[in-house]
Amino acid sequence: MQNWKITLSYDGTLFHGWQVQPGLRTVQGELQAALGRVVGEAPLPQGSGRTDAGVHALGQVASFSLAAAIPAANLLRALNRTLPSSIRILAASVADPVFHARHSAVAKTYEYRIFRGEGCSPFLAPYIHVSDWHLEVARMRRAAADVVGEHDFLSLAASDPDLASRSDVIPSSRDSSSAIRTIYASDWVEPADGRLIYRVRGNGFLHHMVRNLVGTMIEIGRGQFAEDSMPRILQAKSRAAAGPTVPARGLFLCSVEYPQADY
């Protein structure tokens, strides 16, 4: 058996998220079926984390084992020929036997894209959240900076009963039911095209955490919440203290990091 690592991009618009579900089109399900067609083995690929329905990926990572020996370039090409064009394998390599896309991950980067105002291009619309609010970006940048560091993010997590099972990149040294995560970088950028983009890099993210962070920072940007409210929201450890969940279509999983280059 060889352990494989693949990096892939997908347009989340057409999928019911990453995780395989009976009768629904999912990225994991499409990958498993493609492996079956190409290799004749159909292991369930393990992703670095689940992405929800409608969330996109620029650099999701998955791992799986195959008995068949197949050159990496051939596997990559064959998978791309049989997969729908909404999923593209960007890289494929044989990994260390202990590599696991979720358990081995040490950091992830997400991006959330906002279009301000009217007249959003139909070709951009599936990949961006349109906001009509007047947003003061300086206030949002301050709130973004306030989440950098180690915090309990319970206020920003989906109020699911199964919190632990829906969170991703949980460092194995830590209680999986904890909502404590470390954010390494968190900022808003404004490209010349007028979009407003939130980029966040951390050691793990709870279910809906990025979308709830963005929803909360929009409330801060439009003046509904005070400029300095993020620390209090974190301290409240209550979903009710934070802002709404913004739509999935603006969210991109950009990249997943692992401790060793040869992983």
Place this chain on the structure above:
Amino acid sequence: MQNWKITLSYDGTLFHGWQVQPGLRTVQGELQAALGRVVGEAPLPQGSGRTDAGVHALGQVASFSLAAAIPAANLLRALNRTLPSSIRILAASVADPVFHARHSAVAKTYEYRIFRGEGCSPFLAPYIHVSDWHLEVARMRRAAADVVGEHDFLSLAASDPDLASRSDVIPSSRDSSSAIRTIYASDWVEPADGRLIYRVRGNGFLHHMVRNLVGTMIEIGRGQFAEDSMPRILQAKSRAAAGPTVPARGLFLCSVEYPQADY
């Protein structure tokens, strides 16, 4: 009654083309329904021409009459608020009473986008045709230049029985069953991102004409047809002489021109 001119963009992926059809989602049908919701009148907007299922528009033009007097900015904003995000109105204005989006048109520009090779981004895939062939662009540029001028394009038209009714921008001075059209500009461009783009501007286009032109030039570019074969293909006046029809997803209606600015 006021006569209106609107310019609109749409992602053709989700529509069964421009023309209203019972039980199917079409751009014309969505527009008519949106007018009904906004103005309480639901005229059938007349497009500059039909676009087929899957064909996109950056600057389609349509005209219709309304009894209600409504400021142009309000109509534009209200339509965009009620239309699906896959259709955006870019401009709306009251036009001369004789203006008609199809009959008044004097030129149209189309673009056909090709991605060469493997690894096309999932976010680009719905809007581009992926070609695995090695294409010699110099041969394709020569063929593109060969169609400039007035020609009978019967070889490049869909072999529909209802050719006349499926062609667009037919100058009123000309027999509508004629396949003679004038091409003002026709060339391939290669942006730095590696795409290959065909741009063509003419006084009118037969059904499938741009997609058949591109399919024929791909045959020329990959060496299946001789470099100088375009004149002979035109002279044959037979669909069988030309190349295949390339997929709709790569085709964009870019703009429609009218003789007077105040139209």
